[in-house]
Amino acid sequence: MRVGFDAHMVGQHETGNETYALGLLSGLDAAGFPVDAYAFTRTPAGIHRFHRTGPRQSYLRIPITNPLLAARDKLDLFHATYVIPPVMPCACVVTVHDITYALFPDWFAPRVRGMLQIMVPLALRHAARIVTISEHTKGDLITHYGIDPGKIAVSYLAPRPAFADRLASIRSEGPFLLYVGNVEPRKNVETVIRALAVLRDRKLEVPLKIVGKxxxxxxxxxxxxQSLRLSHLITFLGYVPDDRLRQLYASCTALVHPALYEGFGLTPLEAMVQGTPVIAAATSSVPEVVGNAAILVEPESIEAWIEALERLLGSAEERERLSRLGLERVKSFSWRRCAEQTIQAYREALR
Structure with missing residues (x-):
């Protein structure tokens, strides 16, 4: 079986998509399953065969370049994320992380939303097999598009390789909360900020560091x-390198993850690797990922966030309990396991 993998997002800082591509390639490497990977730039290949692809314009690369590469390299199967070419000389597998563009269209620019609303359903219909990253996303595909459940495989993600191991030593930065993610409406960090304002008025001042584009x-x-007079407590760090983020994960008092919707929710797992307690929104796939190893709250309830923060900050025993549960929970996820589940989807696609 010769499989091609569309890795165009590698090196392009596409956050979740790039994380998935690099993680899956590392897992396939560990499983001894080489693929032909197509990217704009060369990356460490391991056992894989890397090829340059182009152009960068997706409206040319997807329908023209990808079929030509598949024919040239005599692929049996082609694996892409979200969108596959309308015509291919081989079978296709498509990975869909989530369908937020359909469930929450206001979160997307009109051009991006329109393209996804057209192209993703076509890919779902034409693909021989669909891979999702959570049971929740699988359910969304079944409910929204009427996809046959037997056509969908679930393959869980894992912490990125740079975040897979616990730091041996931690540089203390004082007590603080950490948020990691883009600052945009669906990430819902404003609810946590409003909760911190109430806690400040109750004489409990808790610093928050916000990491993300x-x-x-x-x-x-x-x-x-600024309007809540929290500038002395809340710091916007923007993008930080992986080694710095790993240190922040390890040194914070807790990670807050208030997102309204996640296809998976990798940030809580990466914090758990460091033994960090997590408070997360009880929505979409997040409960499925964190299990009983985090405090789960209603995402838009300020009072629920206040109660969870007071519970965690006021009890060393609770923090230790969550740390222990998190360290155990994260053992359930690995890129090799993700790769093995994906390989099984490949085999089923070619039956």
């Missing part, structure tokens, strides 16, 4: 912090 809601969030 400024999304289109960034300026609104900054103005909220």
């Amino acid at each position: 400024p999304g289109y809601h960034y300026e609104v969030t900054v103005r909220l912090v």
